[in-house]
Every structure is written in C-alpha cells, then in structure tokens.
Amino acid sequence: MPIELIFYMALFIVCGGLQVYFTWSLNQWPARWVPLVPWLLVLALMLLTGCESVPERPPPPDPAPVVCTLPAGLTEQRTEPVRPAGDYTQRDVATYVTSLHAWGAEGWRRLAAANQYSRACEARHTSTGD
The missing domain is CATH 1.20.5 (Single alpha-helices involved in coiled-coils or other helix-helix interfaces)
Incomplete structure (x- = not known):
C-alpha cells in the first residue's frame, strides 16, 4: 500500500x-x-x-535441470586389491602396488567416461531444447 x-x-x-x-x-x-x-x-x-497500478512481471522460470543417469558400469565400485598380510615378499608388494595402480587408473578412466557421458547428455538436451 x-x-x-x-x-x-x-x-x-x-x-x-x-x-x-x-x-x-x-x-x-x-x-x-x-x-x-x-x-x-x-x-x-x-x-x-x-x-x-500494474504489477511487475515475474521473472522467467529457470530452465529445467538436465538429469542424465549414468550407466551402471560407470557407477559401480570395483573391489580394491587385497593388501599383502603376514609374512610377504617384495614380489607380493610389487604385485599389490601394480594391481593398486591398475585399480586406480581404471577408476580415473571410469570417472573420465562419466564426465564425457554427462557432457554429451547435457549437449544433447540443450541442442534439442528439452
């Protein structure tokens, strides 16, 4: 008033x-x-x-969020390599470190694939106007 x-x-x-x-x-x-x-x-x-008096126009609504579900292979957790326990040799430690490195590299590859999939999904939805 x-x-x-x-x-x-x-x-x-x-x-x-x-x-x-x-x-x-x-x-x-x-x-x-x-x-x-x-x-x-x-x-x-x-x-x-x-x-x-004329009320001011409300602001335009925000665009709808793009929801892209990642494929199951990119979201499931891989089992961590088993640590050597008890009396272990240098070979056991080397095998563990190598498998741990491969496990971590696979995780980074899946993360990069998930990022690429999300960006492609977002680009697909913004180009079609959904």
Missing part, C-alpha cells in the same frame, strides 16, 4: 468522522447523508487507485 494512500485514508477518516459528528449533533435528519456524498466519492476514488 503506497504511503500516500495511508495519508489520504487517515485524512478521510478524520474529516468524515467530524462531518458525521457535526451533522448528527445538529439533528438535521433529512440532510444527514447529503454532506457525506463527497466523502464517499473520495473513498471510491482512493479505492480505485489500486486498479491503476
């Missing part, structure tokens, strides 16, 4: 109240409502000023 409208409403209430008080106190029954007509017109004009 604009601040001007609050001021005019307060002015209307005070002046209208005084008008009613003095009109009724003088006991002028036939002319009791005639002086209130201008105040009622002012009230009607104040209430119609709200119809003059």
Whole structure:
C-alpha cells in the first residue's frame, strides 16, 4: 500500500468522522447523508487507485535441470586389491602396488567416461531444447 494512500485514508477518516459528528449533533435528519456524498466519492476514488497500478512481471522460470543417469558400469565400485598380510615378499608388494595402480587408473578412466557421458547428455538436451 503506497504511503500516500495511508495519508489520504487517515485524512478521510478524520474529516468524515467530524462531518458525521457535526451533522448528527445538529439533528438535521433529512440532510444527514447529503454532506457525506463527497466523502464517499473520495473513498471510491482512493479505492480505485489500486486498479491503476500494474504489477511487475515475474521473472522467467529457470530452465529445467538436465538429469542424465549414468550407466551402471560407470557407477559401480570395483573391489580394491587385497593388501599383502603376514609374512610377504617384495614380489607380493610389487604385485599389490601394480594391481593398486591398475585399480586406480581404471577408476580415473571410469570417472573420465562419466564426465564425457554427462557432457554429451547435457549437449544433447540443450541442442534439442528439452
């Protein structure tokens, strides 16, 4: 509600109240409502000023998020190589480190494939307008 409208409403209430008080106190029954007509017109004009304002347009909605489900082979967790335990040799340690390196490299390859799949899916959806 604009601040001007609050001021005019307060002015209307005070002046209208005084008008009613003095009109009724003088006991002028036939002319009791005639002086209130201008105040009622002012009230009607104040209430119609709200119809003059135009609300601002809401911002456009955000684009729908692109949801691309990764294939199952890219999301499943591979088992980690078994650590050598107990009495182990240098060969056991070398085999473990080699298999751990291969396990980690495979994980990075799957991560790169998941990234590539997601980018291709996003490009596919943005180019078609979905």
